[in-house]
Amino acid sequence: MPKFKCSNSKPPEEFWKVQPTLVKFEQKMKVAESMKSRMGRPKYESLWEISHINHQRSRYIYDMFHKKRMITRPTYDWLLNHKYGDAELIAKWRKQGYENLCCLQCIERSDANRTCICRVPKSIETQQNPACKSCGCQGCASSD
Ligand SMILES: [Zn+2]
Ligand SMILES: [Zn+2]
Known part of the structure; x- marks a missing residue:
């Protein structure tokens, strides 16, 4: 489990680098959440969609730090601590075969x-x- 630092809730300076993309993911997520209660739509479709957005968003943060090195470790940790990405899922991607x-x-x-x-x-x-x-x-x- 990631350590949650309460004292560090202000967004880091580098946040602007990832904010536009994260906002887009958030909007997508809202749409997907609102579709969940829609009649006549299979429930699994919404769940898949939400899972997919969650995956993409985590992958984006993962790439920004581990692959592209566009953000620093404190920013990366801050994003994960604030649930912008799924820290547990990302931890698995670091393992061979996953x-x-x-x-x-x-x-x-x-x-x-x-x-x-x-x-x-x-x-x-x-x-x-x-x-x-x-x-x-x-x-x-x-x-x-
Ligand atoms: Zn799956
Ligand atoms: Zn799979």
């Missing part, structure tokens, strides 16, 4: 011997419809 992991639900199933379908490399894929139930991911094994 670089593309779509969501935590896919690896945190109670029945441990049932790997989510999207974690199976495509080469040995036999299912007709490989989308996973928790986020709609169609494949996030590192070899894909």
